[in-house]
Amino acid sequence: MKAIVLQNIEAPLNIEETPIPEIGPDExxxxxxxxxxxxxxxWIWKGQYAGLKFPVIPGSDGSGIVKAVGRELPESWTGQEVLIYPATDWGDSEAFQGKNxxxxxxxxxxxxxxFVKVKGDMLYPKPDHLDFIQAAAFPVAGLTAYRALFIRGAWKEGDKVLVSGVGGGAGTFALQFAVAAGAEVWVTSGSEEKIKRARELGAAxxxxxxxxxxxxxxxxEAGSFDVIIDSALGDGFAALITLAASGARVVFFGGTAGNIPAINGRPVFWKQISILGTTMGSPRDFEQMLSFIKDRQxxxxxxxxxxxxxxxEAMxxxxxxxxxFGKMVLTIGS
Structure with a gap:
């Protein structure tokens, strides 16, 4: 099969011929x-990610058609259009991922x-309203945004949402999900064009x-916010505490701008603000996300x-x- 095989840090992303994976009984x-x-x-390509190993075929998000299943899986999966849950071994707790x-x-x-081989429990039917390109955009970034907003952020009707640094994949999904749920959503960005795009997607x-x-x-202009979604940290994070309402949840899933700066802890305890980290999401979160995007189209x-x-070029x-603004997607095959 044809694949992008990363041979080393910053190696050219050229197509190579490599064997089609052999599947096990539960794959x-x-x-x-x-x-x-x-x-x-x-970050993997740049060599700035934990657990590096080479050679490796990158890519966590995929959509396609099941060509074969192991003997422990229902044969009915064969021929189905699917979206892949992008991880294995979440663990027993919904609160956090396990060590494996x-x-x-x-x-x-x-x-x-x-081709890719995956565990049978990573297969989910592709939502009918999405084509393969659209479906492949969701797994990591969509799941991260869904968990940040609805699980860790515990959004409920009437909560006002701020998406800090809109424009990346997860931040854009957070905006879309919050708008689809009926929230009043505001955004920040360093780009006037991105703010304009966010307004077009429903931001207030x-x-x-x-x-x-x-x-x-x-x-x-907007008042304080009940749920704040951030992926950057850095110096601007301190301002988010100022913008947080009493009982607010400030959820972050990245640190592209640096670490959490020194912040005034007094408003955090006085307003009973929760500062929460999150990483991707569980299979249950993934199922809920798929149901949400199907229901809200x-x-x-x-x-x-x-x-x-x-x-x-895409990298x-x-x-x-x-x-x-939004997601990058690679097309594969017919």
Whole structure:
């Protein structure tokens, strides 16, 4: 089969011929039609991710058609259009992932290939309203956003939401999910164009965090927020505490701008604010997300689509955060 095999740190993302995976009794072989791209893939390529091993086929997000199943799986899966849950061994607790939790694409080979083998419990029917490209955009970023908003953030009707740094895959999904649920949603960004795009997706408004005293201006215009979703941390995180309402949940799933800065703890305990970390989500979260996007007919925002043999160009595009909005997807096969 044709696959992008990463041979070493920053090695060229060229297509290679490699054997089709052999499946075990509890595994399925999926012929992929599309693979979503995540910043995780970039960090692996740059050699800045834990547990590196080479060679490896990257890619955690995949959609396609089941071509074969092991003897322990129902034969009825064969021929079905599926979306892949992007991890294995979440563990017994819904509160956190277990020590054996692994994300597809490292250490196990992932979805930048014509075929991938996965455990049977990673297969989910592709939502009918999505094509393969749209479906492949959801797994990692969509699941991360869903858990941040609804599970860790415990959004409920009437809660006002702030998405900090909108434009990336998970941040855009957080905006879309909150709007679909009926929330009043505001955003921040360093780009006026991204704020405009967010408004077009249903945001009530937004503010450029490059402005002086941006948090005070946002507080005056929009008021405080019950759920705040962040993926950057860094110096701007302290301002989110100012914007948090009493009883608010501030949820973060990344640290691209650095660590949590020194913050004034007094409003945190006085307003009983919860600061919560989150990572991806459990199979139950994934099932709930799929049900939500089917019920609300949510479709992803796709920034750009590349064929598999242009994975290097796509990786470069993915790192140009200034203009990118939404998800990058690779097309595979017919």
């Amino acid at each position: 399925a072989l999926v012929e992929l039609r599309a693979a979503g791209m995540n910043k995780r893939d970039w 939790f692994k994300i597809l694409g490292l250490p196990e080979n992932g979805c930048y290939a014509q 408004g937004g503010i450029n965090y490059k402005e002086k005293d941006w948090s005070e201006k946002l507080l005056k 949510v479709r992803p925002v796709i920034d750009e689509v590349f064929p598999l043999d242009q994975a290097q 470069t595009r993915m790192n140009t955060g200034g203009s990118k």
